[in-house]
Amino acid sequence: MKTEIFGMPLPQLQTALAELGMKKFRAKQIYDWLYQKCVFDFAQMSNLGKAERQLLQETFSVLPAEIRVVRKLDSADGLTQKILLELPDGNAIETVLMHHDYGYSVCVSSQVGCDMHCAFCASGLHGAVRNLTVAEIAAQVYLFDARLAAAGERVSRVVVMGSGEPMLNFDAVFEALQFLHQPDVANIGYRNMTVSTCGIIPGIQKMQKLELPINLAISLHAVRNELRSELMPVNQGFPFPDVIAAAEEYATSSGRQVTYEYILLADINDSDRDAELLAEYLRYKQAGVNLIPANPVPEKGYFRPKMQRIERFVSILRRHRIHATVRKEMGKDINAACGQLRAAFAGEKAQGTRS
Ligand code: SF4
Known part of the structure; x- marks a missing residue:
């Protein structure tokens, strides 16, 4: 071998x-x-x-050279490309390239599937199949880099926010980031790297011990205990107020502001009361909020709030001096398929219908 x-x-x-x-x-x-x-x-x-x-x-x-690009989806605005990759063992993962004003950013997966079973995510539907290796994580960046290099460009940011919970594949994820950081490899600064977790506290604490200025993002999505447990079962093991406390410690020791991701689901977590509560939890914290208007999943009852509601949510946060942004709608047309490309591919493979 x-x-x-x-x-x-x-x-x-x-x-x-x-x-x-x-x-x-x-x-x-x-x-x-x-x-x-x-x-x-x-x-x-x-x-x-x-x-x-x-x-x-x-x-x-x-x-x-051994990873096969099975499918490519380009956003209508040409700024986002999602690829479905088949690994040598036949497992599939999704990787996304985004073109920002400041350069190219790649969103990588850390596991095949995910065990966290968040209600709004297709990656968690069937659990985690396996962890990705250091090479598999780094290769996701290089598959895009290879294409960009021809035009004299390179990937300058990495976000570990694809399928999988990075803290459950801690060693490989951080080894891959340290590898990509090396000047004779991709030379990507730690400040241009972000690891997003659904709130695995021991992982946040371990990340803190590495003493690297890597950005931490927390998938929060709800600030009422019952609702968060419903949307994100991880909340039962790691209640979100404890997660916020661990993230704040990380912010203090790393000097990096923590980003809280919050998917806005119409009539579920987008009320004034939710915004007030969120502001209360994050007040005086070294934190910013990234609001993500949901992609509709009608079968689950998830809809995108009206623009007026989104603006109202943002204004409440800002009134409380919480830095809040609404995620730029990059590749909205392909975001709808987040985690679903892989699910469809797995289904086709099982039925032997893949072309
Ligand atoms: S949102 Fe992230 S942590 Fe939750 S199931 Fe999906 S991939 Fe896993």
Whole structure:
């Protein structure tokens, strides 16, 4: 079986090459091909000898070359692209590229599926299948990077907010982020990385111990205990006031303001009282709120609030001096399929209907 080279730390690669009888400096050259030129085929690594390329091909696999892009969805405004990726073991994950004024940002998945069973999320429908590896997390960035590199652009931000709960795959997620941070890899600053959790407190505390200025986002979505437990069962194990307290400690120690994600569901969590309560919980905290008008899921009774209601919710927060933004409607037309592309793919595979 071949060894995976993608995501391998440089010293480990140097040792692996030495065992093959290759010179140490070749490791740097290979790093340059993989992570700067985004070339994932040894045959194209033209400054290596022919015999060496052959040997590398026989010894190593390169994950981005083995991941199949099954489906691509482009938003009508051309600023967002979602891809469904089939991993070598046949599992599928979704990754999203967003083009902002300040550059390109990739939203990566951390697990295949998710065990958190949030009521509004298709990723949690059937539970987690498995954790993603360091290479699989980093490769999601590089699949987009490879395309951007041709135009002289690179991904400059990473958000771990795709399928999966990052804190339940802690080691691989943070190893992947530290790998992507390296100057000879993607050179993405920690301040341009965000990890989003549904509120796994031990994970937040572990993240704090890393002492890296990575941004923390909390999927909050409700501030009434019963409602939050209904929408997010994780609330039963980690009640949201404790999550906010842990996040505040993180903000204090990292110096990074915490972002609270709040999906606005019409007539469920968008009342004046909800906004007042949210403001009360976050008052004097180093926190901002990112409001996400829901994509309608009629079968679940989820609808997007009217614009007037959204504005009213924002104005209440702002009156209490809470920094609140409404998520820019990037790729609204493809957001509707969040987590659903994978679910559909899994269904088709099970029925053997995939083309
Ligand atoms: S919203 Fe996030 S934590 Fe909740 S089920 Fe979906 S992927 Fe998991």
